[in-house]
Amino acid sequence: MSKPPLFFIIVLAVIAILATRQFMKQRREVAVNDASPVRSIQVEVKTRREFPASSRRSRQREVIAGEDMRYEAWFHPLNGAGDFKLILSEKDYRQLDKGKRGTLEVQGSRFIRFLPAGNALR
Incomplete structure (x- = not known):
């Protein structure tokens, strides 16, 4: 049997390092x-904004039905x-409207909930 090329081993090592880092x-x-x-x-x-989870921001493309979406505000x-x-x-995203004011609850960089102004705390 022949040995795998050194380049192939290096590529696999880089992928493993980057995946571990992420x-x-x-x-x-x-x-x-x-x-x-x-x-x-x-x-x-x-x-x-909503966009396909797999898309890059620089590319514009049509959304495929059933594709996972990413939601941000x-x-x-x-x-x-x-x-x-x-x-x-998606549920939290759908409840937000541009220009709406209220109280945002966060824990670090994690969204907890948004209470529109005038709503009592539940």
């Missing part, structure tokens, strides 16, 4: 979010701080 990054983010307190911020929904804090983006579930 996994560790996600684990750290989850740990930081779990350790963070829940904060309430008065915000305005600046914009929201940009929020503008009413205290004058900088805008920030959060990833949402």
Whole structure:
């Protein structure tokens, strides 16, 4: 039997290193979010966006029926701080409208819920 080419082994090693690095990054983010307190911020929904989870932002293409979607929203804090983006579930995404104001609850970079202004806490 012949030995696999060195290039092939290097490519596999790079893929394994990058995958491990991404996994560790996600684990750290989850740990930081779990350790963070829940904060309430008065915000305005600046914009929201949905796109196929597998697409790159630079490409525009049609959505295929049944394809997994990714949902995100940009929020503008009413205290004058900088805008920030959060990833949402489809249910939470559908409840937001551009320009709507209310209380956003977050834990680290994790979306908890959005309570529109005038709604009582449940």
